[in-house]
Structures are given as structure tokens and as C-alpha cells.
Amino acid sequence: xxxxxxxxxxxxxxxxxGLGLVQRGVCVEMVDSDPAMTALAKDLVGGVEVIDPExxxxxxxxxxxxxxxxxxxSINSHSTFMDVGSVKNEVVLKIxxxxxxxTRFLPTHPMAGREIGGAGSARADxxxxxxxxxxxxxxxxxxxxxxxxxxxxxxxxxxIELSAGDHDRAVARISHLPQIAASLLGKQLIGxxxxxxxxxxxxxxxxxxLAASDPQLWKEIIHTNxxxxxxLLISLQNDLMAMIDALDExxxxxxxxxxxxxxxxxxxxxxxxxxxEYSFLPIVIDDxxxxxxxxxxxxxxxxxxxxxxxxxxxxxxxxxxxxxxLSQHDAEKLSEHLSSIGWNVHPIRN
Amino acid sequence: xxxxxxxxxxxxxxxxxGLGLVQRGVCVEMVDSDPAMTALAKDLVGGVEVIDPExxxxxxxxxxxxxxxxxxxSINSHSTFMDVGSVKNEVVLKIxxxxxxxTRFLPTHPMAGREIGGAGSARADxxxxxxxxxxxxxxxxxxxxxxxxxxxxxxxxxxIELSAGDHDRAVARISHLPQIAASLLGKQLIGxxxxxxxxxxxxxxxxxxLAASDPQLWKEIIHTNxxxxxxLLISLQNDLMAMIDALDExxxxxxxxxxxxxxxxxxxxxxxxxxxEYSFLPIVIDDxxxxxxxxxxxxxxxxxxxxxxxxxxxxxxxxxxxxxxLSQHDAEKLSEHLSSIGWNVHPIRN
Numbered sequence: 002x003x004x005x006x007x008x009x010x011x012x013x014x015x016x017x018x019g020l021g022l023v024q025r026g027v028c029v030e031m032v033d034s035d036p037a038m039t040a041l042a043k044d045l046v047g048g049v050e051v052i053d054p055e056x057x058x059x060x061x062x063x064x065x066x067x068x069x070x071x072x073x074x075s076i077n078s079h080s081t082f083m084d085v086g087s088v089k090n091e092v093v094l095k096i097x098x099x100x101x102x103x104t105r106f107l108p109t110h111p112m113a114g115r116e117i118g119g120a121g122s123a124r125a126d127x128x129x130x131x132x133x134x135x136x137x138x139x140x141x142x143x144x145x146x147x148x149x150x151x152x153x154x155x156x157x158x159x160x161i162e163l164s165a166g167d168h169d170r171a172v173a174r175i176s177h178l179p180q181i182a183a184s185l186l187g188k189q190l191i192g193x194x195x196x197x198x199x200x201x202x203x204x205x206x207x208x209x210x211l212a213a214s215d216p217q218l219w220k221e222i223i224h225t226n227x228x229x230x231x232x233l234l235i236s237l238q239n240d241l242m243a244m245i246d247a248l249d250e251x252x253x254x255x256x257x258x259x260x261x262x263x264x265x266x267x268x269x270x271x272x273x274x275x276x277x278e279y280s281f282l283p284i285v286i287d288d289x290x291x292x293x294x295x296x297x298x299x300x301x302x303x304x305x306x307x308x309x310x311x312x313x314x315x316x317x318x319x320x321x322x323x324x325x326x327l328s329q330h331d332a333e334k335l336s337e338h339l340s341s342i343g344w345n346v347h348p349i350r351n
Numbered sequence: 352x353x354x355x356x357x358x359x360x361x362x363x364x365x366x367x368x369g370l371g372l373v374q375r376g377v378c379v380e381m382v383d384s385d386p387a388m389t390a391l392a393k394d395l396v397g398g399v400e401v402i403d404p405e406x407x408x409x410x411x412x413x414x415x416x417x418x419x420x421x422x423x424x425s426i427n428s429h430s431t432f433m434d435v436g437s438v439k440n441e442v443v444l445k446i447x448x449x450x451x452x453x454t455r456f457l458p459t460h461p462m463a464g465r466e467i468g469g470a471g472s473a474r475a476d477x478x479x480x481x482x483x484x485x486x487x488x489x490x491x492x493x494x495x496x497x498x499x500x501x502x503x504x505x506x507x508x509x510x511i512e513l514s515a516g517d518h519d520r521a522v523a524r525i526s527h528l529p530q531i532a533a534s535l536l537g538k539q540l541i542g543x544x545x546x547x548x549x550x551x552x553x554x555x556x557x558x559x560x561l562a563a564s565d566p567q568l569w570k571e572i573i574h575t576n577x578x579x580x581x582x583l584l585i586s587l588q589n590d591l592m593a594m595i596d597a598l599d600e601x602x603x604x605x606x607x608x609x610x611x612x613x614x615x616x617x618x619x620x621x622x623x624x625x626x627x628e629y630s631f632l633p634i635v636i637d638d639x640x641x642x643x644x645x646x647x648x649x650x651x652x653x654x655x656x657x658x659x660x661x662x663x664x665x666x667x668x669x670x671x672x673x674x675x676x677l678s679q680h681d682a683e684k685l686s687e688h689l690s691s692i693g694w695n696v697h698p699i700r701n
Contacts, residue, residue: 112550122698126635132550161550171547174539179558182536184611185590186529189583191614197521200462200482200511201618207557208529212615216608220601223608227598233539234598238591240535245584248577251570258566258573261534264541265562268551285476293657294647301641310643312659347474 003027003151007054007077009069011035011042014085014111015060016123019046021156024125030054034065042120053077056148059084063225067095074102081145082106083152087172088225089136089165097138104142107149108165110134110172111158129157136165173229180211180219181234187212203311279308280332282325283347284339293323296344303338305331353377353501357404357427359419361385361392364435364461365410366473369396371506374475380404384415391470403427406498409434413575417445424452431495432456433502437522438575439486439515447488454492457499458515460484460522461508479507486515523579530561530569531584537562553661629658630682632675633697634689643673646689653688655681 006022008015011033019029023046030051031042057073059066063086073082082105084092089108096106112132133153137146153160163171187209190198223230240257247253286292300307309326327335332349340346356372358365361383369379373396380401381392407423409416413436423432432455434442439458446456462482483503487496503510513521537559540548573580590607597603636642650657659676677685682699690696 112552122700124697126695129635134550161546163546167547171544171550174543175547175551175555178539179536179555181594182532183554183558183615184608185587185594186532187611187613187615188590188607189524189528189587189614190617191610193524193617194521195617195619196511196513197517197525198617198619200484200521201525202462204533204561205525205529206618207560208533209611209615209618210557211554212611214608214612216605216612219608220605223604224598224601231595231598234591234595237535237539238588238595240538241584241588241591244531244535245581245588248574248581248584251574254573255566255570257538258534258562258564258569260541261537261559261562262564262566263537264539265533265537265559267540267543267545267548268556268559269545269548285479289656291647291651293660294644294651297641297644297647301644306639307643307662309662310660312657345476 003055003148003155005051005054006030006056006058006152007032007051007073007080008058008060009033009073010059010061011038011120012060013120013122013127014113015058016042016045016120017113017125017127018058018060018085018152018156020123020125021128022152023047025155027155034061038120042123045120045123054080056080056152057082058152059086062086062221063088063091064221066092070095070102070106071099074099080105081142081148083109083149085109085111086225087176087222089168090228091225093136093138093165103138104140105145107141107145108136109149109153110136110168111153113158126157128153131158132161133158134161134163134168136163136168138165169226169229173226173233177223177226177230178233178237180214181223181230182237183209183211184214184219279326280329281350282327282332282336283350284323284325285345285347286323296323296325296339299339299342299344300325300335303331303335305335353405353498353505355401355404356380356406356408356502357382357401357423357430358408358410359383359423360409360411361388361470362410363470363473363477364463365408366392366395366470367463367475367477368408368410368435368502368506370473370475371478372502373397375505377505384411388470392473395470395473404430406430406502407432408502409436412436412571413438413441414571416442420445420452420456421449424449430455431492431498433459433499435459435461436575437572439518440578441575443486443488443515453488454490455495457491457495458486459499459503460486460518461503463508476507478503481508482511483508484511484513484518486513486518488515519576519579523576523583527573527576527580528583528587530564531573531580532587533559533561534564534569629676630679631700632677632682632686633700634673634675635695635697636673646673646675646694649689649692650675650685653681653685655685 005028007030008019009032011031019031022029028049028051029046030049031046033039054077057077057080087110092108096102111128113128150160244257307325311324336346336349355378357380358369359382361381369381372379378399378401379396380399381396383389404427407427407430437460442458446452461478463478500510594607657675661674686696686699
């Protein structure tokens, strides 16, 4: 079992790894190029100094990785190394330039973190229930891989193995492309009269939500994974051109919209299963404390599991439309029950 | 006050208007080109025949409007007319070709309806708390406008006046463009390996949610408003090209992402007020009935108003991360309270 770990980088990810490991009895040393960050992380995680760590974790921006790897490799000649960056091919190329490193370096990417930043936001349970991707090269030693798998499972995450190339292609499509689309769509809103914006509904909010993410962070991710992102952007651009060309031909517009519907349906449902068709139950409530709680109490009493929830507020009004995503059976049961006790339930949509 | 209304078109919108008006004592006649639809709507709304209606409502696809307008105008020579379509310029052009019609025709667009369709989904309260846009031409008679305002306020909606051109430009930007972006982004997912899709997070789900909308319906809306949509698509395409060009230059990527952040921040918050900065409180819960209800009961007990809620399920796990959107004050109060009684509350994000 893992007992001594050195973590370089005391941001959200590094500090969260530190907290989680310390809770499970591992000796952890936190290091950061910024002394103030190191101090904060040590306060949070504990102030151990680790000699001969079994595992050195790089939890820093990819751009700073190159310098640090060489230093750590020369100091810790018996350790295993891992990183946690969002793009993997560049890391693989880097480690192959350092003789002897590639058997003991495992590139990884925990699917956690989001918009939260800094050691102050760190949590021991940040990785609980998340996927943690490993992209080992063939020459990676099995003992090294065991150590990394130990860390991942200790933190409650699920290890998933992909090649570095597949990882970068996968995240380009399911994460980087949607981020760019949301940001560029958000950009189109600049200059919109305020009274037009008042008409904005949930659709605009959902499609642009990611545009609020940190541009600094995304600058680096997009730049590093540009090789995989470029072809996706070109494909999107071609489809946009096809839509512009189709504007005079309703049948072609419909074809493009249908393709969008097909692609969207490939997103899997909850618990990583196949895409599930939910039923949607709309309920109009007074927009005041207590209403949502009352509804969820009824759900609980009826043994109904809410898969998702959307709240839509109307402009200038004190009522809200909430839409529960449920199994069809639960939707019918709950609809009948809530109607019978006087809630303003609208017809189920499938 | 409005007393006699003839409604042409017995889909969701027409039937919902009928139901709402009948509840308020108005005599309503439902008409549809499809006899089965008329029968269903009459069963739902009531089977009155209306002679000399004060108001004739066209609640049908814009493509079918042209034929019906002339017939109705020749039959009901003293009535006021209104439509409820998603695009307004084309309607204005049409009514100007019929001598004498433009003083008594008012183009309108209720901001309600969404993905639900058909008379069977109709509800008397569909428009409650929604915006209802009017785009009167200067020659519109004030008596006609009064009748239309009567209808809108009777149904609980808030009338908002815009020019037809502004309406079409506004919905192109806040509704039609996001719809197209979501659909084309959804299209890019076709061919993605299933194990990559398993890694999809809330970001991909949110940005592509609209892609599930009805392609038939959108074909007509996009085609009809193509004059306004085209320049927005070209602008988006230019920005996409700029991003492709910027992939080698991190600073340019950052500029584009920053512009997206600025545009996104223009979307107003709840109740049509200025854009509000919410605080976000993440809570990890067991993914089973009763958990959400218990949290909302605490919100209610603490007099905390939940502005929005996001539920994120982890792949293969039985825990869920819920994120409440709250005022900063409420977020702090609730965080402290929930932590003190043992909930797994994560740090507030601002």
C-alpha cells in the first residue's frame, strides 16, 4: 500500500489529493513554487516532510511541468511519477525525452475540478465517485501502475484506462469543443439591447453556462490540445456553413437539426448507463421558500427518485416553473398524487 | 371587456388560449383545418359557436397563415385579428398586402410553449407569468390594441411592445442562434465511441440540451427568420474561424474566451432584474429519495430562497453532487447550518 507521497503544486487538485491521502493515513508532503501556497497547503494538509517518496504527483499547469519533472526525477531516483493535467499527449512526448523516466511515469487526468480554484477550495472528497483516466505507455512498469491505482482508489475515484491519443480526442470532443462553442455563442450576446436580454429563457442560459469559465485556465487547455481541437472546430465550421447555405431550403435545415437530435441522444444517462429517456413533469409553484421542499417530501413519501430538476423563473413574476426528470412510471405516479393534493401539475412530456 | 373570440388552430397555443379565456367567461369557438383536432379542442374548451367575434386569433404555423387570413378577413368584417407566431416581419408584410387589414391586425408572440405539442398538452395557465410580445404597426387602431391587451392580461401574461423588426432580431439572437448552435454541436457527437461518451459531464449536457427539440418546428422558424439569423451565423462563423486561427497563440485564445465571459454576463437574473451574481453551494448527497426534500426543508426553515439548482450524477456511483444557486448571504447562512447538522457541504463558489 501507498505510504509516502510528494505533491508538487498546491492548487485545488494537488491539495485535494493531499487531504484525501492524509485522511487515509498516507504521509504527504505539499510543495509549491509559491511559498504562500505551500504554507496554506501545509496548514490544510499537514506539515510532514517526506524522504524517498514512493509517488511524486505533479499537480500544476502543463506549461510549468517540463522544468519540474527533470529536477524531481534527479532527486527522487526510485520514485514513481504521475501528473493530473487535462491534456496527455504533450506530457507523453516530454517524458520520452528523459532517459529512464517513461517506465516510471504515468500520465493521468481526474475528471473533477470544474470552475472552483485554489487550495482554499480543496476537499478530501473531490474525486469521490468521479472517473480518473490513466494513459499508461506500454513500457510503464507494473509496480508504478499499482501505486497510481492505489492512489486513485484510495481517493474514491474509478480508474479508466485510455491511450493518451484517445484521451485527448475524447476530451476535445466532450469537453473542449462544448466549452469553445459556449464561449463563442456567449460572445455573440455582446451589444444586445438590455430589453432583448430580458426575454432570454432557460435555453440561452444552458447553452452559454460554460462561457462563464476561467479564460486563463482554458487558454492553456485549448492551446495544449489544439491538434485534436482543430479538426472538430473545422467540422463545426463546415456544418455552420451548411446551415447558412440551407437557410433558403427548409428540408436541408430540418436534416441538420435532425442530425443534432441524433448526436444529442448519444449522451448517456445517469450512473454511466445507456442514454435513458426520462419523462418530464412540469409543476408551477410560488417562487418562495418551502415550495421545493414540500414537493421533494412528496417525492420521498411516494418513493419517487428525481433524476434531474430544472427551475425556470418568469420575468417580473413571483411564480416559477419547475420541471422534474423522472422515469415514466414515477412521473405518472407523482403527477396523479400531486394533482390530487392540489399542486398545479402540468401534463407529462416524454 | 373581451366577450367573443374565434381561435383558428387547435394546437398547444390555440387550445391553451381557448381554455384560459373560457375560464374567464369569454365565449370561444375553436376551429382547425383538421376535423379531429377541432373535435378534441371543442371537447377540451367547450363547443360554442361564435357569431361576429370581436377577436380572431390565428394560432397555426406561419406557412399556413396566408390563405386563412384572407378568408377570415372577408367573413368577419368587423373583427380584430392577431397571430401568435415565432417570427413577425413576414406576417406584417402579408397583412399589408390586404387592403384595410393592417388597422385591425396585431402580430404577437407569447414567450411560452417550448417542446410540448398538441391540444392534449394545452393548459389554461400556459401563459401565466410569461412575456407576450406585441409588434403593432403605427396604423393599428387603438380599439384593436385594447382587445389584444385584454386577451393577454386575462391569460396572466405580461405584454411587451417591440417593433416587428426588433422582435425578429431579438429572438434570432436569444433563441434561434442558441438553438442552431446546440443542434450543430450535438451533430458533432455522431460517431463518438460509447466509452468516450461515458466521460460526458454536465457541461456537454447543458450545451446540447436544445438539440433535442423538434426539427420540424425549427425548420419553419429558422427558415422564416432567415434574414435575421443569417448575419448571426456569419458572425459566429467568423469567431469560429478566429479561434481556429488563434489555436497557436494562447493570448488570442484567451481574448476570445474573455469575450464569451462578457457576453454571458449580460443575461439577466431571475425576475427580469439585472444580471445577478449568485453564490454556488455544492453539496454531496446520497442519490436516493428523501435527500433533496430534506435539504429544501432546511432551506425553508432557514428562510433561504433557492434561485436555481443543478444535479450532477457521477458515472457508476450512487452519490450525486447538487449545487444550489443562492444569494451570497443565504449561501453563507445555509452552508454553516447544513455543515453543523452533518451534511457534506463543499466550499461556496462565487
